[in-house]
Amino acid sequence: MNFKTILPFAFLLLISFSDAVAQGNKPKKATALMGGRFLTFNTVIRVNQIEVSRTRNVGEDERALHTPARVIAFRQAVADGFPGGKMTWSFSWLALNDTTANYREIRKLVVGYHYKYGDDVTFIPGAYFANAYNTTEQVNKDVHDALQIIGKMVGNNYRPLSIVAGFTSAPNQQYLAEKEGIHVCQGNIWSQYSIDNQDGDGSVAYPFYPSKEHFCKPAQSKKDFIDCVNLDGWSVDFLAGRREGFKDGFNSRMGVGPIETLGKYGNETGLKEMMHTTAIHFDKGFELNGFGWVTNCWELCLPYDPASLKNWLTAIRKRWPDTKLITQGEFGLLWRKHYKSNSFNYRFVERGSGIGGSDADNEISWFMNKDFRLALLKNWKNNTPEKVIDFTRYDLPAKEPKEMTRKWSLLGAINQKQSRPQDKPVSIDSISAGARAIIAARYKYLIKK
Known part of the structure; x- marks a missing residue:
């Protein structure tokens, strides 16, 4: 191949790459909410267990648990369990800024997954409990600065479709929508009470537009409407969720999460409970609501074999082959396109x-x-x-x-x-x-x- 034939060929490759990049920055328009079964899967990459601020930590140092090898095995499990599926990666403030070799390589790998699979790369303020330790203004500043870092890290004018947050106050979700132009937020953990470092019971379990009065309250009118789709953190078993924390020896967070299932009961029984919770939404819930949604957040540091993640994803595809694994931002925007108000x-x-x-x-x-x-x-x-x-x-x-x-x-x-x-x-x-x-x-x- 001579120089004259190489040049047009290279130009075509450049156009194809640019188109692929552009496609990765926005959701596909063909998918409709109603009639669909949707799975969203998130992970958290951090340095400390709970990074309550940029300079203060509560909990254990998790550097040794975050390695490139773990990231590679984790993403491969998703690819093997759900070919063509996309996931959401959320970085804490320290994980975005850590200069050690492991974290530099982890960030490089995740950026590569965005371009290879269409994964979303985003921020988690405070590593779940930002409002318990920071002012509204500080959370807004953390979100703004982190989004700037992520944009430069991913390149091509990248902007995530959502953020992961655990809990996020109404003013912070309003800021996210109005100032940052991001209209999807994992901003509540349904039924959480007397467990972990923050309480937030009282919301609905599926997406809603929050009120300016309280992030757990659906907006009642245009006056108190926040144009940010508020998403649950992970699907729980409704019967387990009615418990108060660990009361009577049970865990109120039990559902699709690995800690309360695989960690507590082992792979076989744990997977059974994960599938039971999934079925609540993909069987009867799908029939009642016209669509089904299951969401899970599996922290990268958790000590479980990625094969168990693959097994859950494989079982979902086998039982509900029409399920779509998309990023939480894509799902939130599908819901936003269908519901212009809280008419759910x-x-x-x-x-x-x-x-x-x-x-x-x-x-x-x-x-x-x-x-x-x-x-x-x-x-x-x-x-x-x-x-x-x-x-x-x-x-x-x-x-x-x-x-x-x-x-x-x-x-x-x-x-x-x-x-x-x-x-x-x-x-x-x-x-x-x-x-x-x-x-x-x-x-x-x-x-x-």
């Missing part, structure tokens, strides 16, 4: 797996909409009457804490965790007339005349 009406029904806090004889039904969330629990084997275990109204005023604290929950008249005397389960007929009227406006069949 989510319903879920689960019978327990018999593992951990997922009682085999219990059935839980959840109803979640803009106005309220309602949970009913019964013993289906004994056919006992349903009891209300959660009723949280969203049409009432709400306030986020002004101080830095772990207490960010939005607790309604009755809360599933039963942490207060008023949270004792009751029959739906015994709640106030006003509450029954609000429920009947949406679910008339639940209220007896």
Whole structure:
């Protein structure tokens, strides 16, 4: 091949590469929300267990657990378990700025995965609990500066489609949407209470636009609307999720996460529970809601064989072959395209797996909409009457804490965790007339005349 033929060939390669890069920076438009089963999978790369600020850490140093070899094995497990799937990589502040050889190589590898697989590369402020340790202004500054670093790191005017955050206050999500132009945030951890370093129970489990009053509250009108799709952190077993932390020896976070499943019960039983939780959304949930969504965040440092990750992904593809593994940003934007406001009406029904806090004889039904969330629990084997275990109204005023604290929950008249005397389960007929009227406006069949 002479010089005259090489030049056009090289030019075509350059155009193809540029097109591929451009495609990697935005979601495909062909996929629709309704009728789809969606899986989003995130990981966290950090230096310290909880980086509460740029200069202060709480927990263990995790440098030795973050190696290029671990990153390679982790991504290969995803590629083998779900060919063609995409995931989201989130870096902490220290992981973005660490100058040691391992972290330089890790960042280089992840950038390569963006161009190879279409993975999203983003930031996690505070390594989950930013608002418990930082002011709103500092979190905004951390997000802004980190996005600048990531843009330069990935190149080609790159901008992530979302951020990972654990919990994120309403003002921070408003800043993300209005100032940074990012409209998807993993900004709540559904049902988290009395576990880890921050509480945040009270939201709905599927995507919603948050209110300016509280990140757990769906926006009620255009006036308090934040144009940022607020996503859950990882899907939990609803029956396990009603527990208060580790009460009675159970773990309220049990679901698709590896710590509470594989780590607690081993690979076989752990995978069974992960698939049980996945099925809540991909079987009955899909039927009730018109689409299904399962999300998982598997920290890179966790001491589990990547083969167990591959096994879960393979099992999902085998049982639900139409499932799409896309980045959380792509999923959030699909939801945003379909829902222009909080017009959702989510319903879920689960019978327990018999593992951990997922009682085999219990059935839980959840109803979640803009106005309220309602949970009913019964013993289906004994056919006992349903009891209300959660009723949280969203049409009432709400306030986020002004101080830095772990207490960010939005607790309604009755809360599933039963942490207060008023949270004792009751029959739906015994709640106030006003509450029954609000429920009947949406679910008339639940209220007896």
